[in-house]
Amino acid sequence: MRYDVVVLGAGIVGTSTALHLQERGRAVALVDRRGPGEETSYGNSGVVERSALLPVAFPRSLSALADVALKRYPGANYHWSALPALAPWLLAYWRNSAPDRLLATARMMQPLLSATVAEHRALAAKAGVETLFRDGGWLKIYRSEAAFAAEAREFPLAAEFGYRVKALSQEETLALEPNLEPSFAKAVHWQDPHSVSDPGGVTKAYAAYFQGIGGRVLTGDARSLRQNGTGWSLATANGPIEAREAVVALGPWSMDVLTPFGYRFPLAVKRGYHMHYRTEGNASLGRPVLDEENGYVITPMVGGIRLTTGAEFARRDAPKTPVQVDKTEKLARKLFPLGSRAEAEPWMGSRPIFPDSRPVIGKAPRHSSLWLAFGHQHLGFTLGPATGRLLAEMMTGEKPFIDPAVYGAERFG
Numbered sequence: 001m002r003y004d005v006v007v008l009g010a011g012i013v014g015t016s017t018a019l020h021l022q023e024r025g026r027a028v029a030l031v032d033r034r035g036p037g038e039e040t041s042y043g044n045s046g047v048v049e050r051s052a053l054l055p056v057a058f059p060r061s062l063s064a065l066a067d068v069a070l071k072r073y074p075g076a077n078y079h080w081s082a083l084p085a086l087a088p089w090l091l092a093y094w095r096n097s098a099p100d101r102l103l104a105t106a107r108m109m110q111p112l113l114s115a116t117v118a119e120h121r122a123l124a125a126k127a128g129v130e131t132l133f134r135d136g137g138w139l140k141i142y143r144s145e146a147a148f149a150a151e152a153r154e155f156p157l158a159a160e161f162g163y164r165v166k167a168l169s170q171e172e173t174l175a176l177e178p179n180l181e182p183s184f185a186k187a188v189h190w191q192d193p194h195s196v197s198d199p200g201g202v203t204k205a206y207a208a209y210f211q212g213i214g215g216r217v218l219t220g221d222a223r224s225l226r227q228n229g230t231g232w233s234l235a236t237a238n239g240p241i242e243a244r245e246a247v248v249a250l251g252p253w254s255m256d257v258l259t260p261f262g263y264r265f266p267l268a269v270k271r272g273y274h275m276h277y278r279t280e281g282n283a284s285l286g287r288p289v290l291d292e293e294n295g296y297v298i299t300p301m302v303g304g305i306r307l308t309t310g311a312e313f314a315r316r317d318a319p320k321t322p323v324q325v326d327k328t329e330k331l332a333r334k335l336f337p338l339g340s341r342a343e344a345e346p347w348m349g350s351r352p353i354f355p356d357s358r359p360v361i362g363k364a365p366r367h368s369s370l371w372l373a374f375g376h377q378h379l380g381f382t383l384g385p386a387t388g389r390l391l392a393e394m395m396t397g398e399k400p401f402i403d404p405a406v407y408g409a410e411r412f413g
């Protein structure tokens with residue numbers, strides 16, 4: 001079977017890319033070894049960001065670094081065995097975490113980030129899953145004045161980007177979320193983000209919409225991709241397929257396919273975990289809540305309250321070490337009346353991340369009919385639909401809705 005484009009990876013990024021291409025008249029096959037939206041795009045915190053200003057940074061102060069190194073900060077964990085191979089990446093990440101570079105990255109990401117909510121909601125309407133979305137923003141709670149002050153320093157930048165943000169007292173926060181325990185002093189309410197109650201379900205619905213407009217979802221191993229005279233070939237469960245162009249949107253697995261083609265992009269992963277909880281009594285939560293000083297998020301989901309953890313630096317395929325779930329669960333129980341665990345063991349996934357916290361969206365530097373869309377770090381669920389539109393516009397020769405230059409892979413040489 002021959003297609004115009006084969007998109008490898010049916011997470012939120014690949015699925016959104018495939019459907020934007022299909023809508024533009026391309027015959028598209030979307031290939032994954034699993035069903036759509038069953039990996040990273042399933043297990044995240046479900047926040048569709050419109051408040052992410054500065055990227056998540058490597059700690060620069062000695063005390064913050066010591067908290068991570070000594071594993072006192074529950075928002076981070078690492079495996080000693082992973083550090084030697086990760087060292088060059090961590091050094092580059094540390095360099096990119098200098099205040100002036102963070103600000104520069106924030107400005108480079110803003111054009112894409114400002115489109116996220118509108119792009120998601122447009123797809124949600126077409127796919128018939130608006131009921132899985134909620135507005136109302138998200139809350140960050142603070143126990144110490146110093147941590148609150150650090151967040152408040154971002155308010156002028158928020159005003160510059162046109163984001164609505166409000167500092168709340170404990171009483172004002174409890175008026176918004178009456179079931180939170182008053183174990184915090186203050187909160188910041190970012191009002192523009194939306195959130196979803198089932199990120200995997202949203203991705204599956206987008207894939208179903210893609211099929212409804214003529215796209216094909218196929219099962220196959222992306223590592224069977226081969227270049228041939230007229231484009232690309234791939235083995236799938238439905239037999240071999242061919243396509244004029246290929247898109248790599250394999251999230252944390254993207255280099256599994258690109259390394260054999262000679263690419264050496266500095267993609268690493270920040271692993272993360274989640275666990276769902278039943279609630280005590282009739283307690284409910286209206287929006288995601290981030291306990292920033294302890295590095296976890298609780299989000300109301302279809303499967304219960306989902307607690308998601310911060311970053312774990314480890315080899316992508318090393319066995320799970322969900323110590324952060326155990327540590328943050330104890331803290332989260334002081335913030336919200338969590339009941340018993342709803343699953344036997346924590347879910348684990350990997351945020352694909354470049355050291356400059358920008359995704360790659362665009363042409364592969366050395367193959368004219370190969371396109372790339374991965375490395376969306378902490379914001380991939382948010383950025384999927386906007387990325388899909390941008391890449392589809394580039395591939396079909398339309399004028400891109402934003403300048404894609406800063407997301408090019410050429411920046412890695």
Ligand SMILES: Cc1cc2nc3c(=O)[nH]c(=O)nc-3n(C[C@H](O)[C@H](O)[C@H](O)COP(=O)(O)OP(=O)(O)OC[C@H]3O[C@@H](n4cnc5c(N)ncnc54)[C@H](O)[C@@H]3O)c2cc1C
Binds near residue numbers: 253
């Ligand atoms: C704990 C946690 C919380 C997060 N919270 C948020 C949040 O609130 N908001 C937000 O915007 N982002 C969040 N993120 C980040 C976000 O989830 C990711 O950036 C995003 O899901 C990446 O999407 P993707 O499509 O690139 O990758 P994926 O969703 O991982 O998709 C890649 C696909 O490739 C497939 N694949 C892999 N190898 C092969 C192969 N050999 N052959 C065929 N198929 C293959 C996989 O099966 C998978 O379906 C969070 C991440 C984590 C871990």
